[in-house]
Amino acid sequence: MTLGAAAVMLAVIALAALAPGVLATHDPLLTDVRASLQPPSGAHWFGTDQSGRDVYSRVVFGTGRSVGIGLLATGLALLVGVIAGTLGAIAPRPVDAAAMRITDVLLAFPEFLLALLVVAVLGPGPVNVAVAVTLAALPVYVRLARARTRALSTTEYVEAARIVGVRAPVVLATHVLPGVVASVSVLAVIGVGTSILAAAGLSFLGLGPTEPTPEWGLMLSSGRNLLVQAPWVAVFPGLAITLTVVSVSVVGRALRARSEERGA
Numbered sequence: 001m002t003l004g005a006a007a008v009m010l011a012v013i014a015l016a017a018l019a020p021g022v023l024a025t026h027d028p029l030l031t032d033v034r035a036s037l038q039p040p041s042g043a044h045w046f047g048t049d050q051s052g053r054d055v056y057s058r059v060v061f062g063t064g065r066s067v068g069i070g071l072l073a074t075g076l077a078l079l080v081g082v083i084a085g086t087l088g089a090i091a092p093r094p095v096d097a098a099a100m101r102i103t104d105v106l107l108a109f110p111e112f113l114l115a116l117l118v119v120a121v122l123g124p125g126p127v128n129v130a131v132a133v134t135l136a137a138l139p140v141y142v143r144l145a146r147a148r149t150r151a152l153s154t155t156e157y158v159e160a161a162r163i164v165g166v167r168a169p170v171v172l173a174t175h176v177l178p179g180v181v182a183s184v185s186v187l188a189v190i191g192v193g194t195s196i197l198a199a200a201g202l203s204f205l206g207l208g209p210t211e212p213t214p215e216w217g218l219m220l221s222s223g224r225n226l227l228v229q230a231p232w233v234a235v236f237p238g239l240a241i242t243l244t245v246v247s248v249s250v251v252g253r254a255l256r257a258r259s260e261e262r263g264a
Contacts, residue, residue: 070196081141190252
């Protein structure tokens with residue numbers, strides 16, 4: 001996928017998330033047993049599910065919930081990660097060492113497995129899924145924020161600020177932290193796709209929202225037993241997840257490449 005196509009796809013996803021009524025053609029919760037499992041047609045662009053609900057409208061209305069969890073989890077992980085990583089870099093050595101050992105242990109687990117473990121402890125539900133995905137993504141941001149803080153703390157302009165008598169908190173806030181946030185934010189753009197995928201996976205396992213909530217992972221789960229009889233019930237939510245994750249990854253990698261060029 002090209003960068004232009006990815007940007008257009010993300011614009012459509014943003015519109016679906018913010019104003020689903022503009023794109024949807026039916027009420028996503030409206031059931032009609034007489035129209036169940038109809039194939040894609042002019043009346044139902046993506047067909048209907050086992051309850052006669054319009055799959056296209058459910059995919060559109062599910063965008064806000066599915067993408068929202070990914071954005072919320074990534075945003076919280078970014079905020080907490082930058083704070084924890086920056087403070088860890090300037091903390092006494094024993095504190096920093098202990099925090100990094102905990103981070104290394106968490107990094108040893110695949111992100112989805114860690115999120116699954118957190119949900120197993122907290123229990124199912126959309127809020128717990130968001131918390132689980134946040135905690136699973138957090139270690140990466142902590143580690144990167146710590147590394148960038150240490151690297152920026154030894155730069156010439158930071159040393160010059162210290163020499164002229166600028167207080168350490170001011171140096172950290174005005175000279176170090178903006179660079180840390182810029183670096184970690186680029187990684188966070190790519191991380192949004194991973195968080196969306198993790199949240200959808202947890203919903204697929206029945207640990208997120210419940211029926212009849214329109215949510216991509218839940219829709220994919222409800223259609224997995226209909227792949228032979230009515231494949232469209234699962235194919236279109238799965239395609240929405242795939243296109244979203246790929247588009248976010250393409251845009252994120254482009255931003256990272258530009259950031260590396262500026263830093264070169």
